Amino acid sequence: MSFIEYGDTIKEGDTAIVFLGHESMFPVKVQHGGKTQTKYGVIRHSTDLIGKKYGSKVTCSKGGWVYILYPTPELWTLNLRHRTQILYSTDISLITMMLELKPGSIVCESGTGSASLSHAIIRTIAPTGHLYTIEFHQQRAEKAIEEFEEHKVGHLVTVKTQDVCKNGFGVTNVADAVFLDIPSPWEAVGHAKLALKHEGGRICSFSPCIEQVQRTCLALEEHGFTEITTSEILLRVYNVRTISLQIPDLGKTADGNSSTGVDGGNLSNEDALCPNLPQETIQFKSGVPLKEMVGHTGYLTFATKNLF
Ligand SMILES: C[S@@+](CC[C@H](N)C(=O)[O-])C[C@H]1O[C@@H](n2cnc3c(N)ncnc32)[C@H](O)[C@@H]1O
Numbered sequence: 001m002s003f004i005e006y007g008d009t010i011k012e013g014d015t016a017i018v019f020l021g022h023e024s025m026f027p028v029k030v031q032h033g034g035k036t037q038t039k040y041g042v043i044r045h046s047t048d049l050i051g052k053k054y055g056s057k058v059t060c061s062k063g064g065w066v067y068i069l070y071p072t073p074e075l076w077t078l079n080l081r082h083r084t085q086i087l088y089s090t091d092i093s094l095i096t097m098m099l100e101l102k103p104g105s106i107v108c109e110s111g112t113g114s115a116s117l118s119h120a121i122i123r124t125i126a127p128t129g130h131l132y133t134i135e136f137h138q139q140r141a142e143k144a145i146e147e148f149e150e151h152k153v154g155h156l157v158t159v160k161t162q163d164v165c166k167n168g169f170g171v172t173n174v175a176d177a178v179f180l181d182i183p184s185p186w187e188a189v190g191h192a193k194l195a196l197k198h199e200g201g202r203i204c205s206f207s208p209c210i211e212q213v214q215r216t217c218l219a220l221e222e223h224g225f226t227e228i229t230t231s232e233i234l235l236r237v238y239n240v241r242t243i244s245l246q247i248p249d250l251g252k253t254a255d256g257n258s259s260t261g262v263d264g265g266n267l268s269n270e271d272a273l274c275p276n277l278p279q280e281t282i283q284f285k286s287g288v289p290l291k292e293m294v295g296h297t298g299y300l301t302f303a304t305k306n307l308f
Helices: 045-049 073-079 089-098 116-125 138-150 185-195 210-222 269-273
Strands: 015-021 024-029 035-038 041-044 057-059 065-069 106-110 130-134 157-160 177-180 201-207 226-231 238-246 281-289 299-305
Touching: 015 035, 015 073, 024 073, 041 045, 045 057, 073 089, 073 116, 089 116, 089 201, 089 299, 106 116, 106 185, 116 130, 116 138, 138 157, 177 185, 185 201, 185 210, 201 210, 210 226, 210 299
Parallel strands: 106 130, 106 177, 130 157, 177 201
Antiparallel strands: 015 024, 015 065, 035 041, 057 065, 201 299, 226 299, 238 281
């Protein structure tokens, strides 16, 4: 298993996703002799996981079953242990495209945080790109290094423990793109410019508050960045539901038919007009938005460093 390529068999040391339902899944580190408790009973790693195919339906000790999924950055984002606030796949998808990331890209990022975005960047720039990620919180940096090794992507990323606003990214004129998710990104804009290639590149800064955006845009302008734009991306999720609607009974028309003009099915027109009988309904499938929509995460400010 590696987060940058697919392998079809579950092996010792893999990080697999135990899927009980869309709202219920968790990661598990596969180990010989290991046991994982679920509400459907125990999963025994040696007999139930190792050697089985990813995507398999595994029966737990109480008879219920789960699916074992191959880990992807998207699933990792939904399942990782939060050490900080993290970025989710909606923002990540826009960041990846607007920073023009592709295999071979060199990227600088700060802070690493819980490494949600880092995993997505690494998957995009593999197998020949590199991520330099800066995190001044020692334990968060160490945990990220441990996870990158476990997920077999350690060779594609360098984690540095330093203050990006004071000490920068530790590299000069190498990056195709820079990403900032820190409280004071305007203090790191000069360092970002130094880290970007001489011939130019793209920058993105994520900030929850508009005041942070204003200061960052001013700093970008002062440092000669162009094409400065700020966007917010909002996701609307739909559930597919069968909807039942009552057909209004507007009384009889002159020709004796029900005035609704809708086929009454098995009901005669007399029946349809009888107040004691259930009213006619029609059923249809529709996409229904969730009652609560995902709200504001942050503003994404993009800009370009040009050669001239
Ligand atoms: C919101 S988290 C980043 C989350 C990350 N984008 C993710 O998707 O998991 C911000 C991180 O930046 C780190 N940080 C804040 N200011 C920093 C600085 N000046 N230099 C380096 N790291 C910094 C914090 O310790 C924190 O871990």
